[in-house]
Amino acid sequence: MKVAVLGAGAIGAYVGAALHRAGVEVHLIARGQHLQAIRSAGVRVLTPRGDFVAHPHATDDPTQVGPVDHVFLGLKANSYASAGPMIKPLLHGTTSVIAAQNGIPWWYFHGLKGPYEGYRIESVDPGGAVTTALPLHRAIGCVVYAATEIEEPGVIRHLEGTRFSIGEPNGELTERCAAFSQAAIEGGLKCPVERDLRRDVWIKLMGNIAFNPISALARATMAGICRHDGTRELVVAMMRETVDVASRVGCDPGISIERRLRGAEKAGEHKTSTLQDLEKGKPLELDVLLAAVVELADLTGANVPTLRAIHAVSDLLNENLVRAV
Numbered sequence: 001m002k003v004a005v006l007g008a009g010a011i012g013a014y015v016g017a018a019l020h021r022a023g024v025e026v027h028l029i030a031r032g033q034h035l036q037a038i039r040s041a042g043v044r045v046l047t048p049r050g051d052f053v054a055h056p057h058a059t060d061d062p063t064q065v066g067p068v069d070h071v072f073l074g075l076k077a078n079s080y081a082s083a084g085p086m087i088k089p090l091l092h093g094t095t096s097v098i099a100a101q102n103g104i105p106w107w108y109f110h111g112l113k114g115p116y117e118g119y120r121i122e123s124v125d126p127g128g129a130v131t132t133a134l135p136l137h138r139a140i141g142c143v144v145y146a147a148t149e150i151e152e153p154g155v156i157r158h159l160e161g162t163r164f165s166i167g168e169p170n171g172e173l174t175e176r177c178a179a180f181s182q183a184a185i186e187g188g189l190k191c192p193v194e195r196d197l198r199r200d201v202w203i204k205l206m207g208n209i210a211f212n213p214i215s216a217l218a219r220a221t222m223a224g225i226c227r228h229d230g231t232r233e234l235v236v237a238m239m240r241e242t243v244d245v246a247s248r249v250g251c252d253p254g255i256s257i258e259r260r261l262r263g264a265e266k267a268g269e270h271k272t273s274t275l276q277d278l279e280k281g282k283p284l285e286l287d288v289l290l291a292a293v294v295e296l297a298d299l300t301g302a303n304v305p306t307l308r309a310i311h312a313v314s315d316l317l318n319e320n321l322v323r324a325v
């Protein structure tokens, strides 16, 4: 099996290193100092499960890699719309694209029977640019339950979780999912193939939609947000509204708000990826979280005043950040 990791950052390099350990032919596509460090010393993974180093091929030029069986997409979702030229050299007729993104994926309504089948979510897929770059028939869904950070160029700190749930948008159990799952498991990850990955999408999103923007606005860790009575209540309100939107598009996450909150609390003094991006002055990946769910609320008639308010302030924060870059 040949895999390219496009955007070999915190999550991508971690997955690439794991697959390489399983004997997969892995090509990491990265850039800058991080790429230089990987080229000279490999990917060093620091993890409570036992540190290791992997030496997959690394480049900034996808044409050097050529067509692969699977592209694992580790870019931030805000870059998907412009990823076409990077991804094109990696594709053959049956190449799949497995995107690690949080939030609502661009394929969400693809292959989903019901009133919204085929609906394109503008805030996720503006003008269809993401679908053009990442054609729907290539998409395998992925929900990431792991938490990792780039500690320094070439060094990935794995904090917790090894689960990368995957699944076809139409729920079929396919050969391509089975093959990727087997390789990931051999590399030490959990990689169940789900028939209903949308349920995982919403379970994960219940946490991200609340913790990620609040963490950036309040500059607080996950545990810090849970400790403060006011922000804890805010999280509960945002989760409640999110579950309502999920049910209106036909999905019951099947987990209580208290249980989801306890799960997030376990992350402790962890800075969400949004807070980490804010601190680095990078654009915030919030469209696929908040804007998407507010758009779905408008589509389905759900009342989401809390999501709308937090969306407005975090969107302004992001606009100011982008203007400053």
Ligand SMILES: NC(=O)C1=CN([C@@H]2O[C@H](COP(=O)(O)OP(=O)(O)OC[C@H]3O[C@@H](n4cnc5c(N)ncnc54)[C@H](OP(=O)(O)O)[C@@H]3O)[C@@H](O)[C@H]2O)C=CC1
Pocket (backbone or CB within 6 Å): 006, 007, 008, 009, 010, 011, 012, 029, 030, 031, 032, 034, 060, 074, 075, 076, 077, 079, 086, 100, 101, 102, 144, 145, 146, 147, 148, 149, 150, 273, 285
């Ligand atoms: N980290 C985590 O714990 C989790 C992350 N996720 C999801 O995974 C996805 C990736 O997140 P994460 O790994 O944290 O993000 P990172 O920023 O660490 O990784 C993205 C990487 O892509 C690189 N990149 C961007 N554009 C290019 C390009 N044109 N050529 C080569 N490399 C490029 C970035 O380089 P540069 O830094 O130079 O821009 C960076 O190294 C996100 O959608 C996130 O929501 C989901 C769950 C947990």
Ligand SMILES: CC(C)(CO)C(=O)C(=O)O
Pocket (backbone or CB within 6 Å): 102, 146, 147, 148, 207, 208, 212, 267, 270, 271, 272, 273, 274
């Ligand atoms: C906090 C974490 C790791 C899990 O909810 C995450 O998904 C993020 O930081 O974006």
